[in-house]
Every structure is written in C-alpha cells, then in structure tokens.
Amino acid sequence: MSDGLDYDVVVIGSGIAGSTLALCLAKQGVRTLVVEKGRHPHFVIGESTVPSTSYSFEYLNELTDVPELAAAYSYPGLKKAGCTGWPKQHFWFGWNDPGEPVTPDKELCFYALLPPRGPDFHANRADLDHFFVKLFPKYEVTYHDKTAVTAFESDETSARVTIKPENGDERTVTAAYVVDCTGHASFLAKKFGMRKADPELSTNSRSLFGHFKNVKFLDDILPANDEVGFLRDGGTIHHIFKGGWIWGIRFDSGVMSVGITLDRDVWPLDESITAEEELRTIIDRYPTVKAALGEMVPIRPIIRTGRVHGGTDRIQFSVNAIHGERFILSPHSAGFIDPLFSTGILLTGAFLNRFVPLAAKAAKDGDWGMERFRPLETVFMREIEMVDKVVGGMFRSWRYGHATFTHYWRLWLYVGSAMYLTRVAVPQEDAAGPGVFAANIPSVERLVRRMHEIIFDPAFEAESGTKALKATMDEVWDASHGPGMMDWPLDPDRTLCVKFLATGETRLAQLHMLKWWRSLVASNPTVAAKVQVGRVARWILDNRKRKHTDQREIEESRKGDGVFAKAYTIIENIRLGAIKGPFTDNPALLWNTDADAAAGVEVTAKAYDVHATENDPVARAKQPGKSA
Structure with a gap:
C-alpha cells in the first residue's frame, strides 16, 4: 500500500465506471476515495448491454469477487438488485423511407445471448449506478458527493487532489494514483490539453434524447414477424433512415428511452427550432415511427447535444493520450463515438478488466510508473x-x-x-x-x-x-x-x-x-x-449447468420474494406468441403491478443513504477535535 498517503487511488466520478472500479479496487485491498460532483440518483444514458458487455462484467466478478456485479450482466441479476430494466433478446433494425411503413423485407435482426447465458438487458442507469454507489459502505469505499475537484497536481511520488464540498471548505488529499471517470466533462483531459480540437474520426453525429411514456409496441402496429421470433420491442429498437437513426430502449416500468442521432452533414443543426420541435418533425416523416412515438410524452426535459468541447453539437471526441504522471482516463473520459451498438459500457467493462489487476499490483509493489499502464492506452x-x-x-x-x-x-x-x-x-x-x-x-x-x-x-x-x-x-x-x-x-x-x-x-x-x-x-x-482451451470448455459446460441452476432458483424464488421467477416470466412473455396483444401497457410485460403486490414480489431496492461522509477516517483526522 502507499505509505504516508491518504489513499491509494482517488476516483473522480461515480457513474458505472467510477462506482464499479471503486468496488473492485477496494475488494483487492486498495484504499479508494470516490469524489462525485453531483448526487445519486441522476439521469444518464448508456442503457443497453451487448453480449460482450455482459461477459466483461461477469469476468470482472470472477476476477475480483464482487458478486453484486451480477446486476450488470443479466436481467434477473438486475431485478434482484431492485433496478428498473428490460430483457434484451435481440437487436432489431427497421429501414424507414419517408411516407412508407416498415415492411418485412426492410427488417434486420441479430439475436443477443438467450437463456441460460442471457438475456442481455436494458437498465435505467439512474437505478443501476445508484445501486453500485450504495455498496460503498460494505466495501469500505470512502465517498464524497456534492463535491467538486478544483485542482490536481502530481509528481513522481504522489498525486494531490483538491476537493471542495458544496457546503464545506476546500482541502487537499494525497494519493498514489487518480482515475478520471467524469465522462464528457473529462476533468484531467481538459486540464492537460489532451482533448483533440479535431477528433479525427469518420463518425460525425449529433443527438437529442430523453425518457418518455406512451410509446407503443411495434407489434401493436406492424404484423407479427415469425422470423424475428420475439416481440420487436423484446430487444433494442433501431429505426434507420437516410442520415440518422432512432433508438428505442424499453423498460419494464412502461417508460422508454428514445433518442435520435443524426449525421451532421445530412441533418445540420437548426437552432431556430427547439429540441422537441426537431424531434417531432423527424418522427412525422416516417409512418411506422410516428405510429409508435407520435403520442409519446417526455417525463423529463429533452436533451440536445451541444456541451462537448467548445459547445459544438458534435458528440464525438478523442484524446492524444489516456494517461499521464499518476493518472489515467477511463474510456468515456478519453473518447466517444456514438450510441450505435452500445459501445460506451462495453469499452468500460474491457478497461476495468485490464486496469484493476494492474492497479492492485501497483499498490502492492508501490510502483505506479507510466510504463505499467501504457498497454491500456x-x-x-x-x-x-x-x-x-x-x-x-x-x-x-x-x-x-x-x-x-x-x-x-x-x-x-x-x-x-x-x-x-x-x-x-x-x-x-x-x-x-x-x-x-x-x-x-x-x-x-x-x-x-x-x-x-x-x-x-x-x-x-x-x-x-x-x-x-x-x-x-x-x-x-x-x-x-x-x-x-x-x-x-x-x-x-x-x-x-x-x-x-x-x-x-x-x-x-x-x-x-x-x-x-x-x-x-x-x-x-x-x-x-x-x-486457453480450458476457458472455452468451462464456458460450454457453464451454459449447460445454468439451465439447471436457473430452474432451481426460479422454484426457490416462488417460495420467497418472487423476483427471480418474475424476471423469467417477463423473459418468456416477450417471445412471439407467449401472450396475446395488445402489448402496450400489458400487465404481463410490466414489473410493478397490483398482481405483483398481491404475490409479494419485491419491486424496489432495499436502499440506504450513502451521502454522508462520517465514515471517512481521512476527513475526520483533518477536522479539529476528531480522530481517525
């Protein structure tokens, strides 16, 4: 460990990257402080997983023994954590021409992982991120929310981070290493001029998005498609058109995340109209999209991008380097391409599996030199x-x-x-x-x-x-x-x-x-x-074993809180033909219903507040009259 320093690692930001990183580091005995400018729960997108994302977090659990990471790699695990979500059995793409409905020859589908390995899932990130943060006391992670990082300095011996609580005095903490998990804000990238003025990327898009209610299921609009085999909303929806795409990420609360991402060369920003006016104008061009989204109502303000380097509406950014003396940027702090194919959390999972073992060894050896982390860059x-x-x-x-x-x-x-x-x-x-x-x-x-x-x-x-x-x-x-x-x-x-x-x-x-x-x-x-052939063999055998273990857990769940069994019921109900339509607002596809209450199914997480910093020995030691 890092003798004479307040912490081994300071993590800036407590989204899914910062929170899971902190839990994994702490489990390895790395003294960890997390500093969060805001407060959970809060709205954030990046709500869909893909098979490789699920596998990354499953692997991270095996690597670090943080079993709660199961909430990040399966729909039943997500529900056991008390989070809002949705089972994702496929990726659905529909091609839209102006004035023409989507027809079967314009549909594409790619299956995700099915049970027992899957399914993948959609997650309300406000729930999921907060769930991980609520685990900080259990894993002895020190946490300060509503606290800004105002300065950073480093040399070959340590890093010094100055923090300012919303209602407190500025102070400096010392650490062996700092990880910037602030995402687009990218505190350290901006401080050291690492952000490229020109991202030098071929993707050139902008976006507007939000959460909505009253979104209709596509299978209430289009004829059933036997080739897909599931309800179209049983996966992530991708409406494609010339110059852009619309995502539809459904949740079991009846709410849907909807966003439009546009090629800036085809759809340049018109600042004379509002975000909602632009959203409605695009939706109205395409009959199938309009039938599904035309009556939707936002449950929070619609966001239109314009906050990345210099206020441009372009969402892409990149850096010249991801690490420096005594610090590193997490993937979303270092670069972003587009929500298409859900690569944000995917990159995060890959980074965590590489960084956590390196950091644990660095803490043990007392060597945080740049060469150790260069392969990650x-x-x-x-x-x-x-x-x-x-x-x-x-x-x-x-x-x-x-x-x-x-x-x-x-x-x-x-x-x-x-x-x-x-x-x-x-x-x-x-x-x-x-x-x-x-x-x-x-x-x-x-x-x-x-x-x-x-x-x-x-x-x-x-x-x-x-x-x-x-x-x-x-x-x-x-x-x-x-x-x-x-x-x-x-x-x-x-x-x-x-x-x-x-x-x-x-x-x-x-x-x-x-x-x-x-x-x-x-x-x-x-x-x-x-x-390693043994890994492949274990993966195959595990697929077979999970069928039996899942069935046992379903039976045990029915005798207890009902959560696991309820999750599998929804998984089965999104198969084509499992239930009769209409599907929009169908109780068989919603989590929190009167039937759930009658059956005693848990519908919310058993939460406790972790905003206080009374368990912080460093903070107490630096306050007059208090000791660590």
Missing part, C-alpha cells in the same frame, strides 16, 4: 479506431439506401461475433489480447479497414459500391457459419435474422459457432497463442 486507441470505422461506415451507408446499409451491417455481425467468441477464450486482463470490436485480431482489423475504405471512397456509387461491400463480406463468411450467412441477396426481399450467438437455442447453432471460432483463431496466430 495502446489497446484503447485501436478499439476507438475500430468502433469509429464500423459506426462511421454505418452512418455513411445510410446515405445510399437499405441495400447498402444491409451489407455494411454484416460487418458489425462479423465483428461482434469475433469479439465475443475470442474474448471468451483468452484472459480479459491481457491488453494485448482481443479487444472491443475485435481490436488486436489482425484479420478482422484488415476487414474493418477494407470495408471502411470502400464506403468512404469518393467515387462510391450505390449499385457498384454495394456489390463491392457484399463481395467483401461474402468472402469472409463461409459455410462454417451455418445457414443464412452467405445467401444474402444484393437487395434483400425478406427479413434477415441472424441467430449465430443464440447458443441456448440449438446444439446445431453451438456447433456452427465453435467451427467458425476455430477457423478464426487458426487464421490469427497472435490470438491462437493466447487461447
């Missing part, structure tokens, strides 16, 4: 490049229509599958191993760069360019991927639904997945050298 820069090329290329594809979008979308399928399946097989703490969006997998990196090069070619033309995208993806999808991966028409005439990761569905799907995984690893020797 190297992999993060590659990850941001990969995310930007996939997301930026997706935005560009929308300019040319549904067919072009479909064949660039196939790149995301490939990258997402490669990312998940290779990361299952290697230690997550290894910064040189497979990363977010398949960074550090050479063959996949080459594919991403090639597809990005095609779509951004100044001479790109819709028909010939789409053929080039299709040919490139056809070359990498081979028969080992299973049926439906190669025979995609140039201009799809049916719903295309990919169930490649749906290992809980059929043994055949799992066999196809493993065959493809072996082919991918064999073509990347640097990845093959890191693979």
Whole structure:
C-alpha cells in the first residue's frame, strides 16, 4: 500500500465506471476515495448491454469477487438488485423511407445471448449506478458527493487532489494514483490539453434524447414477424433512415428511452427550432415511427447535444493520450463515438478488466510508473479506431439506401461475433489480447479497414459500391457459419435474422459457432497463442449447468420474494406468441403491478443513504477535535 498517503487511488466520478472500479479496487485491498460532483440518483444514458458487455462484467466478478456485479450482466441479476430494466433478446433494425411503413423485407435482426447465458438487458442507469454507489459502505469505499475537484497536481511520488464540498471548505488529499471517470466533462483531459480540437474520426453525429411514456409496441402496429421470433420491442429498437437513426430502449416500468442521432452533414443543426420541435418533425416523416412515438410524452426535459468541447453539437471526441504522471482516463473520459451498438459500457467493462489487476499490483509493489499502464492506452486507441470505422461506415451507408446499409451491417455481425467468441477464450486482463470490436485480431482489423475504405471512397456509387461491400463480406463468411450467412441477396426481399450467438437455442447453432471460432483463431496466430482451451470448455459446460441452476432458483424464488421467477416470466412473455396483444401497457410485460403486490414480489431496492461522509477516517483526522 502507499505509505504516508491518504489513499491509494482517488476516483473522480461515480457513474458505472467510477462506482464499479471503486468496488473492485477496494475488494483487492486498495484504499479508494470516490469524489462525485453531483448526487445519486441522476439521469444518464448508456442503457443497453451487448453480449460482450455482459461477459466483461461477469469476468470482472470472477476476477475480483464482487458478486453484486451480477446486476450488470443479466436481467434477473438486475431485478434482484431492485433496478428498473428490460430483457434484451435481440437487436432489431427497421429501414424507414419517408411516407412508407416498415415492411418485412426492410427488417434486420441479430439475436443477443438467450437463456441460460442471457438475456442481455436494458437498465435505467439512474437505478443501476445508484445501486453500485450504495455498496460503498460494505466495501469500505470512502465517498464524497456534492463535491467538486478544483485542482490536481502530481509528481513522481504522489498525486494531490483538491476537493471542495458544496457546503464545506476546500482541502487537499494525497494519493498514489487518480482515475478520471467524469465522462464528457473529462476533468484531467481538459486540464492537460489532451482533448483533440479535431477528433479525427469518420463518425460525425449529433443527438437529442430523453425518457418518455406512451410509446407503443411495434407489434401493436406492424404484423407479427415469425422470423424475428420475439416481440420487436423484446430487444433494442433501431429505426434507420437516410442520415440518422432512432433508438428505442424499453423498460419494464412502461417508460422508454428514445433518442435520435443524426449525421451532421445530412441533418445540420437548426437552432431556430427547439429540441422537441426537431424531434417531432423527424418522427412525422416516417409512418411506422410516428405510429409508435407520435403520442409519446417526455417525463423529463429533452436533451440536445451541444456541451462537448467548445459547445459544438458534435458528440464525438478523442484524446492524444489516456494517461499521464499518476493518472489515467477511463474510456468515456478519453473518447466517444456514438450510441450505435452500445459501445460506451462495453469499452468500460474491457478497461476495468485490464486496469484493476494492474492497479492492485501497483499498490502492492508501490510502483505506479507510466510504463505499467501504457498497454491500456495502446489497446484503447485501436478499439476507438475500430468502433469509429464500423459506426462511421454505418452512418455513411445510410446515405445510399437499405441495400447498402444491409451489407455494411454484416460487418458489425462479423465483428461482434469475433469479439465475443475470442474474448471468451483468452484472459480479459491481457491488453494485448482481443479487444472491443475485435481490436488486436489482425484479420478482422484488415476487414474493418477494407470495408471502411470502400464506403468512404469518393467515387462510391450505390449499385457498384454495394456489390463491392457484399463481395467483401461474402468472402469472409463461409459455410462454417451455418445457414443464412452467405445467401444474402444484393437487395434483400425478406427479413434477415441472424441467430449465430443464440447458443441456448440449438446444439446445431453451438456447433456452427465453435467451427467458425476455430477457423478464426487458426487464421490469427497472435490470438491462437493466447487461447486457453480450458476457458472455452468451462464456458460450454457453464451454459449447460445454468439451465439447471436457473430452474432451481426460479422454484426457490416462488417460495420467497418472487423476483427471480418474475424476471423469467417477463423473459418468456416477450417471445412471439407467449401472450396475446395488445402489448402496450400489458400487465404481463410490466414489473410493478397490483398482481405483483398481491404475490409479494419485491419491486424496489432495499436502499440506504450513502451521502454522508462520517465514515471517512481521512476527513475526520483533518477536522479539529476528531480522530481517525
């Protein structure tokens, strides 16, 4: 530990990155202080997980033994933590043309993890972040909210952080290391001029978003789609149109997170209209979107971006470096691309698995030198490049229509599958191993760069360019991927639904997945050298074991608080045909109902307040008349 210093680590910010980092560090014996400018609970987006996110937090639990992290990697775990959420069984995409409803040939779907490994979930972040903060006393994390960081200095021996409580005197604490988890505010990045004036990213978007009630289920508007197999709202909704996309992230409270992200070159900001006027104008252009969102009512003010470096409405930012003497930036403090594909929490989970073991060892060795953390910067820069090329290329594809979008979308399928399946097989703490969006997998990196090069070619033309995208993806999808991966028409005439990761569905799907995984690893020797076959075997066996353990927990739950059983009931109810419509406001899809109360199902977390700092020995020691 760091003798003579107040703390080993000071974490600035207590969102999902700062709170989970603090819990994991403290469990490893690292003396940790968290400083939060605001107060929980508070509104924040970043509400959808993907399979690799769930796996990252599951792995982090195994690495650090913080079992409450289960709230961050499964819908039943989220509900046991008392948080509002929703089971996510798939990613649904619908192509919208002005004045035309979405038709089956304009629908795309990619299954997420299904039970027993899944499902992934949507989380009301105000609930989830607060849940983790409420664990601070249990893990002996010192916490100050409503406290600003006003200054930072460091040298080769320590870091000094000056903090100012809202109703208290300014004081300085010392630590061996500081982690900036302040997100867009990026306190240390701004202080040291690390933020790039030009992000040098191909994605160029802005956004407006909020939480709403009275949002209709798509299956109350469109005919049921057997190919999807679930209610469309049983996953994350992506309405795509030329120049932008609309997300729909449903919660089991009846509220929905809705946001529009726009290509700034196609949809430049018009400051003469309000955020709500712009929102309504876009919604009214597309019949299916209007039918679902036309009567929605905001439950909080709509936010339109314009707060990032210099007040620009562009949401992308990046840095020249993520660490310096005695400090490091968490991913969301170092860079951001776009909400598309939910990469924010994904990058956070990957960072935590790498940083926590390094920090624990640094605390033990008393060595917090920059070289120890340099590999984290190297992999993060590659990850941001990969995310930007996939997301930026997706935005560009929308300019040319549904067919072009479909064949660039196939790149995301490939990258997402490669990312998940290779990361299952290697230690997550290894910064040189497979990363977010398949960074550090050479063959996949080459594919991403090639597809990005095609779509951004100044001479790109819709028909010939789409053929080039299709040919490139056809070359990498081979028969080992299973049926439906190669025979995609140039201009799809049916719903295309990919169930490649749906290992809980059929043994055949799992066999196809493993065959493809072996082919991918064999073509990347640097990845093959890191693979631990035992991890893959444990992952397969664990899938089978979870079926039985989940069933036992369902039965036990029915005898107790009912939470786990209720969560599984909602999971089953979003399967197509499980319940009859209408689905909007259907009690079978809501958590807090009169039936729940009658059955004794817990619907809120048993919370306790952690805003006080009376348990802070450093603060007490520095107050006259008090001792540690």
